[in-house]
Amino acid sequence: MESKRQRQVAKQIQKDLGEIFQREMKQVFDKAFVTITDVKTTPDLSLARVYLSFLLTTDKEGLLESIREHSKTIRNHLGTRVRHQLRIVPDLQFYIDDTAEYAQKIENLFAGIVIPPAPPEDEDEE
Template sequence: MESKRQQKFNKLIQKEMGEIFQKEGKHIIGNAFITVSRVLISPDLSVARIYLSFLLDKDKVTFQIIEEKKGELRKHLGNRIGKSVRIVPELAFFMDESASYAQHMDKVINSLDIPEDSEEEDEEED
């Protein structure tokens, strides 16, 4: 269970990282549209696990670039929240697979061949 302080930092980092990707990070990510879907921070507030979802781009390539530029992104985050925190957390990025999983499950459900109940079968059961 997360403390209120962790929840507060999660929201703060999620908001700030979203803005960094929109503004300062354009030279890093190009035209990719990145959503910071979730942030989980460690109890000692030293490591932030940031979950990203990607649209309009090859997510594996962009994710590799983000991993390489992790230090630069942490610096931008420090410039934004440095006066609010004692330590700017280390950033650990993860791909949020929930959107692709939802698409996959939707596709599976739509491809199921489920026969429809007819009213005749309902009458026979009574």
């Protein structure tokens, strides 16, 4: 169960990282569009797990690796933004958020299910 403070910090990190990815780190991602879908923080706020979604790219793993290589720079940019709100800038761990792809896969499975019609009721029971 997340505390109110954890949720507030996570939302702030999500907002700030979104701006950092859009402005300062745009050249790292080529033409890919990176969205921060969720941020989860540990209770002591020292670690933030950042879940990313990618558009306009075919190599998601390569892009994630590039983001991980630049994590110190990203953390530095984040630190300049949250230095007055947080005592410790959390370490960042980046993960691919595949919930949209998983949901699409489930939708396709449901769409492929063929449900036979119910047998007709006997009307001779008068």
